[in-house]
Amino acid sequence: MSTSTATPDASFTLDGEDVPFRPGETILQAAQRAGHYVPHLCWHPEFHPHGSCRVCTVKVNGRAGAACTVQAAAGLAVESSTDELNAHRKTLLQMLFVEGNHFCPSCEKSGNCLLQATAYEAGMEGPHFEEFYPDRPVDASHPDILLDFDRCILCELCVRASADVDGRNIFAIAGHGIDTHLVVNSPSGKLGDTDMTLADRAASICPVGVILPKRRGFAVPIGERRYDVKTVAEPGNQEAS
Amino acid sequence: MSFDLETAAAPAGLRRVAIDPVSRVEGHGKVTILLDAQNRVQQVRLHIVEFRGFEKFIEGRPYWEVPVMVQRLCGICPVSHHLAAAKAMDRVLGAHPVTPTAEKLRRLMHYGQVMQSHALHFFHLSSPDLLFGFDSDVNLRNIVGVIRAHPDIAKKGVMLRKFGQEVIRVTAGKRVHGTGAVPGGMNKHLSIADRDLLLRDADQMVEWAGDAVTIAKQLHAQNPALYDSFGSFRSNMLSLVRADGAMDLYDGVIRARDASGKIFLDGASDQSYLDLMEEEVRPWTYMKFPHLKSLGRDVGWYRVGPLARVQNCDFIPSPLAEAERREFIAWGRGEPVHATLAYHWARMIEVLHSMEVIRDLLADPELLDGDLMTTGERTGTGVGIIEAPRGTLIHDYRVGDDDLVTMCNLIVSTTHNNQAMNEAVRSVARQFLDGRELTEGLLNHIEIAIRAYDPCLSCATHALGRMPLDVVLQGPDGTLVDHVLRSPEGELVRNLAAPVGLPA
Ligand code: SF4
Numbered sequence: 001m002s003t004s005t006a007t008p009d010a011s012f013t014l015d016g017e018d019v020p021f022r023p024g025e026t027i028l029q030a031a032q033r034a035g036h037y038v039p040h041l042c043w044h045p046e047f048h049p050h051g052s053c054r055v056c057t058v059k060v061n062g063r064a065g066a067a068c069t070v071q072a073a074a075g076l077a078v079e080s081s082t083d084e085l086n087a088h089r090k091t092l093l094q095m096l097f098v099e100g101n102h103f104c105p106s107c108e109k110s111g112n113c114l115l116q117a118t119a120y121e122a123g124m125e126g127p128h129f130e131e132f133y134p135d136r137p138v139d140a141s142h143p144d145i146l147l148d149f150d151r152c153i154l155c156e157l158c159v160r161a162s163a164d165v166d167g168r169n170i171f172a173i174a175g176h177g178i179d180t181h182l183v184v185n186s187p188s189g190k191l192g193d194t195d196m197t198l199a200d201r202a203a204s205i206c207p208v209g210v211i212l213p214k215r216r217g218f219a220v221p222i223g224e225r226r227y228d229v230k231t232v233a234e235p236g237n238q239e240a241s
Numbered sequence: 242m243s244f245d246l247e248t249a250a251a252p253a254g255l256r257r258v259a260i261d262p263v264s265r266v267e268g269h270g271k272v273t274i275l276l277d278a279q280n281r282v283q284q285v286r287l288h289i290v291e292f293r294g295f296e297k298f299i300e301g302r303p304y305w306e307v308p309v310m311v312q313r314l315c316g317i318c319p320v321s322h323h324l325a326a327a328k329a330m331d332r333v334l335g336a337h338p339v340t341p342t343a344e345k346l347r348r349l350m351h352y353g354q355v356m357q358s359h360a361l362h363f364f365h366l367s368s369p370d371l372l373f374g375f376d377s378d379v380n381l382r383n384i385v386g387v388i389r390a391h392p393d394i395a396k397k398g399v400m401l402r403k404f405g406q407e408v409i410r411v412t413a414g415k416r417v418h419g420t421g422a423v424p425g426g427m428n429k430h431l432s433i434a435d436r437d438l439l440l441r442d443a444d445q446m447v448e449w450a451g452d453a454v455t456i457a458k459q460l461h462a463q464n465p466a467l468y469d470s471f472g473s474f475r476s477n478m479l480s481l482v483r484a485d486g487a488m489d490l491y492d493g494v495i496r497a498r499d500a501s502g503k504i505f506l507d508g509a510s511d512q513s514y515l516d517l518m519e520e521e522v523r524p525w526t527y528m529k530f531p532h533l534k535s536l537g538r539d540v541g542w543y544r545v546g547p548l549a550r551v552q553n554c555d556f557i558p559s560p561l562a563e564a565e566r567r568e569f570i571a572w573g574r575g576e577p578v579h580a581t582l583a584y585h586w587a588r589m590i591e592v593l594h595s596m597e598v599i600r601d602l603l604a605d606p607e608l609l610d611g612d613l614m615t616t617g618e619r620t621g622t623g624v625g626i627i628e629a630p631r632g633t634l635i636h637d638y639r640v641g642d643d644d645l646v647t648m649c650n651l652i653v654s655t656t657h658n659n660q661a662m663n664e665a666v667r668s669v670a671r672q673f674l675d676g677r678e679l680t681e682g683l684l685n686h687i688e689i690a691i692r693a694y695d696p697c698l699s700c701a702t703h704a705l706g707r708m709p710l711d712v713v714l715q716g717p718d719g720t721l722v723d724h725v726l727r728s729p730e731g732e733l734v735r736n737l738a739a740p741v742g743l744p745a
Contacts, residue, residue, distance in 0.1 A: 105418040106310035138301065140643040146303055214644055217305030221421065221429040222414035 012076035014038075021072035028056055028067040031080075037233040038080050039089055039118055041096075041207060042155035043068040044239050047164065050156055053096075055089050055118065086122065093119045094128045101133060101150035108217045109209030111225030114240050115153060116208075117232035139184065141192030144214050151209045152182045157240060158211055162202035170194045170202060182210070207240035244660075246667040249275050249284035272666060272687055274674065282674050285667045287659075287691065288526045296649040304330055304640045307649075309420050311636070314653070317361060317696060320354035320409055321629035323422055325636040328492070330424030332512070332623025333640045334616070342611030343426035346412055348491045349602045350421055351627065352595040353408025355490055356450075358630035359547075359592045360405060362696045363453070363585055364398025370689050371460050371585065376682035394456060397449040401592065404439070404446050408599055411435035426614040436603055443600040447561070450589075450596040454565050457589040461572070461582070470672065472581030472665035472690035475500035476542065477533070478549035479657070481511070481628050486555030488594065490628040496553055497533065497543060502577045506533065511626040514635055520652070528659050531652060542660040545632030546694060547587035552577050559601075562594035581665045584693040629654050631695055658694050665690040 011020045014031050021030035026049065031038050040056035043049055049068040056067040059079040067080070079085065096115060104110045136149035154173060159182075162170040170191075174183045186193035196203065198213055205211075222228065230237045252275060275284035295314060299307055308326040312319035324347055331337045338344065369382040372391060381390075388395040406416050411431060413419020421427055461468040477500060481493035495517065497506040509517055520529035521538050532541035543549070552570065557563040569590060572578055602608060625636045632654030639648035655662075669690045674683055 106306060106313065108306060108309075138303070138645065140303065140645045146644070214303070215305060217303070218309055218420040218423050219428055222419065224429075 010072075010074050012072055012074065012078055014078045015081050019072075019078075025072050026068055027058060027060070027070050027072050027076075027078055030072045031067065031078075032235075032238065035235060036080075037121075037238060038067045039122065039232075040068060040239065041114060041118060041153060042157065044157055044205070047157065047160045050160070053092070053153070053155060055092055057085065057088065059085065090119075090122045090124050091128075093122055093124050094126075096153050097124075097127050098129045098131045099134070100152060101131075101136075107151070107209045108212065109151070111222055111228050112220075113209060113227070114207035114232065115151075117227040117237075120227075121232050136181070139191050140214075141188075141190040142194075142196065142214075143192070144198050145191060145196060145203055146212045146214050147184070147191055148210055148212065149182060153208055154180055154182065155207060157205045157207065158182070158202045161205040162196075162200065165201040166196075168195065168200070168202070170196050170200075205240055244664070244667075246282065246285045246671070247663070252284065272691075274670060280675070282670045285663075285670045286525060287663045287666045288528075296651060299638075299649040300646050302646055303644050304333060304638070304646055305424055305644075307638070307646060308422055308424065309418070311651075312418050314651075318354060318358045318630050319417060320350055320413065320419070321627055321634055322636070323413070323419070324351055324354075324491070325625040325627040325629070325634050326638075327422035327424060328625030328627065329623040329636045329638050330625070330640075331426075331615070332625070333619065333621060333638060334424050334623075335618040335620050336425035336615040337617065339426045339615050340612040342430070342607050343613050343615070344491075345602055345605060345608050346427045346429075346431060346613075347422055349431070349599060349608065350409060350412035350419075351491050352598045352602075353405045353412065355405075355628075355630050356592055356595040356599070357402045357405025357409065359588045359595070360398055360402035360453075362630065363457070363588055363592075364395065364402070366696045367585060367689075367692055368394065368398070368456075370685070370692075371582075375686050375689055376680075379681060379685075382685075397452055401446060401449055401453065401596075404442060405595075407439060411439065423614075425616060426612075428613065430610055430613070431603075431608040433609060436609065439599075440603045443596075443603055447593070447596045447600055450593040451561060451565075454586070454589040454593050457586040458565075458568070461586060468582045469580050471686075472668045472693065473579050474581075474661075474664045474668050475579050476544045476661055476664070477505075477536075477540075478553050478577065479506075479533075479543040479545055480550040480553045480633055481626060482554045483558075484508070487558045488550060488554035488556070489558075490550070490591070490595075492627070495626075498553055498577070500577065500579070502552070506535075511635075512624045514624060514626065514637070514652075518652075520656070528656055530660050531657055532660075543657070544661040545654055545657040546584060546630075547591050548578070548584045549632065550628060551587040551590055557590070557594050559594050559597035561597055562590055565590045565593060581668070581690055581693045631655065632657050655695050662691055662694050665694065 011018045014036055019030050019034045028038050038056050042053040051066045051069040057064055058067045060070055061077055104116055139147040159171045162168050169185055172183050172185055175181050184191050232238060273286050274282060277283050308323050311322040311326045314322045331339055365384045368387055373382050410416045413421035477497055479497040482496045483489035483493045495509040498504050517533055518531050519534050520531045522529055532538045551566055557566045622639050627634050634654055635652040637650040638646055641647045666687055669686050673686050
């Protein structure tokens with residue numbers, strides 16, 4: 001990530017507003033630094049962009065692109081918060097909800113969940129599509145960490161965190177198309193057979209309720225949770241902690 | 242042995258009537274009545290389609306999720322399930338007893354739940370029938386009609402319910418699907434601001450709760466012949482009581498009295514419920530029939546809920562409700578009150594007691610701070626029993642070393658009252674249906690008997706007094722003789738071509 005100072009004319013417009021950028025920055029990085037919110041799930045400032053969730057799709061000079069991967073360039077006209085793009089985002093979010101089993105009222109991630117908060121912000125009121133109701137058993141084999149695959153959105157943040165930060169490569173994505181799913185790299189496929197610890201970056205990066213510290217559950221009351229206090233659109237609250 | 246009217250002696254030549262509520266949120270009921278050629282009732286069965294399979298849903302889930310998740314079981318009393326599960330999980334973790342602060346906060350939440358559920362049950366769902374008459378115009382017979390004809394009563398009902406909901410919100414975090422109780426304690430205190438807000442109205446609510454008892458009592462006094470006989474039958478009664486015999490809706494020991502009021506089971510630990518009770522399966526319905534093992538299935542069944550609790554305890558530990566309890570007991574003239582409609586009277590006494598408890602708890606500084614959590618030596622098993630608004634509610638769990646639930650057994654109030662509700666419906670059928678033409682008003686009598694026990698069976702649409710019905714008459718050879726549909730607007734439509742509801 002570049003930290004060199006921006007030249008005065010190095011800016012693009014986002015929904016008509018000037019956004020300055022530094023060389024090497026993506027549209028999403030520059031927009032966020034300038035205090036804007038471009039909805040996103042799989043992007044995180046600590047990691048290389050992945051470009052898979054497509055929630056950050058914007059129109060750059062009229063052509064669709066993922067804001068987390070398109071480099072900022074002087075003079076670009078970027079559209080983000082338009083009716084058309086917001087409708088697409090909502091559809092993408094609805095598809096993510098029905099592909100997994102997301103029953104927010106009894107999910108311990110509720111209130112701390114990036115998917116839920118992004119859906120609220122997008123004005124999503126219901127799943128719209130028919131639920132898939134996949135059958136993905138939980139993995140409770142690790143003494144301190146629970147895996148509930150029902151809620152996985154395949155953002156690969158845990159894969160990246162375990163490989164790039166923890167140096168363990170505990171998580172991977174397997175399968176293709178609709179069968180794509182998160183797996184654990186161990187002989188048994190169980191988390192209990194890995195050396196993962198609660199201190200791993202991968203243990204805290206999950207933006208949804210898949211990788212959870214055990215026995216914590218609802219210790220933090222509703223009303224005091226991350227997105228109860230500030231919306232996902234506010235600076236510092238836009239991605240998984 | 243079979244219970245009278247449970248199974249007809251010679252069913253071959255009988256016509257079949259099915260009262261089949263069409264749309265439901267949770268567990269729904271259907272009544273089938275077999276009539277002979279003279280329209281005499283030969284067989285009556287209440288089939289409750291229970292939301293079974295929930296236990297399987299919980300097995301395999303982490304234990305800390307369960308108290309929140311089980312709230313999906315009931316739209317009217319989710320907090321009862323929340324607390325019963327939390328109590329069971331306390332035992333699983335060996336975190337028992339919870340701290341005084343946690344217990345008081347849970348009690349506050351629970352009594353708030355009882356109040357809001359009872360207010361909904363009486364004012365919104367039952368008072369239209371009771372105030373306007375069982376055969377009254379179906380278009381009037383709803384809460385909107387009550388608001389027009391008796392604005393004062395309706396207002397008190399709405400405000401009492403709202404207050405109960407607020408008590409839930411400040412303790413559970415939300416009005417529905419809150420998270421306040423966690424295994425081993427609570428996750429938050431009562432805030433001073435919330436306490437002050439509620440205390441401001443508490444005395445007014447106690448007064449209105451007293452008025453609610455008066456309304457229920459007057460209904461009995463005005464028409465004792467109807468109120469004492471309607472759906473009446475003798476039975477055992479079972480509930481939790483405090484160890485000293487006081488009414489306690491949050492915790493206690495199991496006590497049962499026989500139909501004459503004699504205590505025959507007392508001081509039994511909630512953890513030993515499986516030694517006391519068993520559930521019988523009957524082929525014609527999915528819902529089981531619990532009974533006390535020591536007495537067997539023929540005489541060991543019992544009633545739960547307000548009627549049982551008010552008469553099972555030795556006293557109510559709050560002065561206004563205790564005075565009302567004494568008046569209630571006096572109504573029985575030395576015998577327990579067995580009338581089905583007396584459930585509503587007892588229910589309002591519990592509203593008054595709940596409100597007195599809530600008011601006293603709000604004044605207790607221990608709810609504002611103090612330890613919230615207890616820890617202990619994990620046992621892996623636990624039972625949580627609570628007196629839910631409709632009656633005794635049992636949650637029983639086993640949790641593995643990996644923290645996942647391996648076994649879950651639930652006995653809900655509706656199941657405890659299964660035999661009792663069948664008896665109530667039979668009693669009404671005997672008294673009102675024999676030899677008469679079936680009308681909307683007569684079918685409503687059956688619903689009124691069920692609703693005295695359980696609003697959930699009729700809550701979805703009947704909240705506005707318009708429960709759709711599907712009534713099928715079948716000839717002895719099974720051919721369709723008549724098919725009456727009651728629309729959500731209350732109109733009766735005869736339509737032979739319409740598809741028939743559930744098979745009887
Ligand atoms: S992971 Fe997020 S979106 Fe999914 S159920 Fe939990 S709170 Fe809801």
